[in-house]
Amino acid sequence: MLNRDRWREIFETISKNKLRTFLSGFTVALGIFIFIILFGLGNGLKNTFQEFFLDDASNAIFLYPGKTSMPYKGFKANRRIEFDNEDLQDVKENFPMFTEYVTPRISRSALTRYKNESNSYTTRAVAPGHQFVEKTILMKGRYINEKDIEKKTKSAVIGRLVAKDLFKSEDPLGKYIDIGSTVFKVIGVFQDDGGDNEERFIYIPYTTRQLLEKSNDKIQQLIVTFPKEMGHAGAVAFENSLKKYFKEKKSIDPKDPNGIYIQNLTDDLKQSQQFAVVLQLIVSFVGLGTLIAGIIGISNIMVFVVKERTKELGIRKALGATPRSVIQMILQESVFITAISGYVGLFLGILLLKNIGLSLEDYFIKNPFIDFGTALAATVVLILFGAIAGYIPAKRASRIKPIVALRDE
């Protein structure tokens, strides 16, 4: 391998057969390049998917009141069901083993103003546990706490984009904002991985909201989180007992499909995870397919190259080349070309992925990447198969008798 003379001979052959060199090099470079691009884009798709579906807590059950569709226990059909603060307490007391956090959520849209800037945002009135449901990340200040609930304080935790819209570069902490004609003090700023919309919410204590709405005790939506250890089956069982409990409490026919709606995020999670597995399979399949196509390509080129050189190899043998030196020459040349061009393809592919990076986010491809190990392994596999693909015809060529190779056409 380290024989300088042999390398010189190989460089000479390479540089004087530019088309052949280009063809085999191009096949390998293209194969690696496409492999890296497709694999990277697949990974980008996976990232987008995970961001969309796996951002919230998966151990949460959402309860929404609806309208009954069946008469029951003397009540007429079409009765509107409502949740109130008592229901909140009852869940905590009746299912202490199964609940981590219980939080209401009352969503209202309101014009929000600070100095001369104003915009319409959705305000969510919640309890402290809500932070864990949405996986809200605090950047500054604090979240709603029990004291806020108890004292019905006019405190607001605003999203990063709300702060950006209203306060520009000013520090919002401790400032007062006007939400639907009521003044709130900003106690915290948060960010959320769920995307821009999630960062345009404003969180306030639910008791404050109830106070503002004529001191009622109504709750729009109930969210219960449970310990993750319960698993999918436990979550489904818990969901069923919650449903049964509320139907009985609110006098709803057990067979009534309306009245109360329950959304269990573990169902979503299970589906999402299955989808993620399928996505991963598709990405791997595409990658493998590209690689196989590349291997077939380089094999074809090698067969062609050796065929084309049959006469030359015959001359070399007549002049004293041993079969071993013939094989060595072909292999060394092919491995050299594939290694160099494989590296070029690798480099270009990674460079392109880096450059398109964020520009494809609108097409559901976020942060496309390929880990260097996978890319390198693919290149090595291609070089290896290029060598094997070259070895077989080279071996055959080395066995051909010079007279056969030199026979005039």
Next chain:
Amino acid sequence: MIQIKNLHKSYKMGASSLHVLKGINFEVEEGELVAIMGSSGSGKSTLLNILGMLDVADEGEYILDQVPIKDLNETKAAKYRNKFLGFVFQSFNLINYKSALENVALPLYYQGIPRKERQLLAMDYLDRVGLKDWATHLPSELSGGQKQRVAIARAMASRPKVLLADEPTGALDTKTSYEVMDLIQKINQEGKTILVVTHEQDIAKMCKRIVLLKDGVIIEDKKVKQVLASSHVE
């Protein structure tokens, strides 16, 4: 230099086999210039291929410069070829992407001679065939006669014991043929043993001995008075 005893060779052609050489016996002394003649199918090329270790005999003895040539595998044959023999072919068989100089230097590469020395030697041999000024040209830029002279220089470069020429003038016009034969005669005069396969009478007469083959056996083996090719060349 060359001793051959009872050489047999047959080729399998499907179920039947074709007996090409049917017991050849002959000897060549050092410094001879031998023409092997015969019509097409007489076995002359087969004989040359066996002498050149490009093919193996089925039966018989072959001794080259006191070395018995037997039990040849490809590697051993390649080494003997490189050490003992120089080839000149009808279709020149130069490597088309290498310059004249590199073509001549190629057998030296397989002898493991360092690059600098190799190129000096190759240039020396090119000079001897009168093509020093064409050293950097590719075969495609040379005429047929020039190509054959490059091929002869290449065959000589490895300093072989024996030069084997298979129809060296077959692809050349008469004038160029005589020029090439003139070169071969000069090399012979320097003491090199040369075997030429040909079917042209005038070429054979430029050798010192003619061996006539017919149907796989030698039917005539005579010394002749050499006609100098230079007498045809102005």
